[in-house]
Amino acid sequence: MISYFSELRYKEVIDIHTGKRLGYVCDAEFDETEGRLISLITPGKAKFFGLFGREDDYILPWKCIVRIGGDIILVETEADQPRRRRKKEKIFDKMAKNY
Template identity: 45%
Template sequence: MLFSELKCKDVINVRDCKKLGHVCDLEFDECSGCICKIMVPGGNQWLGFLRCEPNIVIPYKDIRQIGPDIILVDINC
């Protein structure tokens, strides 16, 4: 899967069924090439340019499923 495909998917928290946003960045291990974390913008998405909240960082282990349209995650927020 390409990053351009990944960042178009909605990220949904299965604990409260809330949409967290779209993937804006990711962190990967240089040695193994595996994804360690994905990042979703924090705060109000409509006023993103005014946002001062940090990104929501989601460890790869908390990703439950990556589907054709959404990414399901299980996090406390």
């Protein structure tokens, strides 16, 4: 089965141990030197309708992915699953890097 990243974004991620819905894939990490996918990232839960930001994102290493189906991605997470805050890059920082 061949999939594109654009298709992964529409698949819901579910933990097989708890049945918890972790959301939809929002990003992925790639190793440029080896040309392989390292992990999928799903956004953290919104706090109070998103007015107070979000919880940290879930980082799902490739070894945690059990199956990629037609509509969902089944993962096997650990209790101490790594999470991190999404880096927000300001527009002026982006422009300064280009010059």
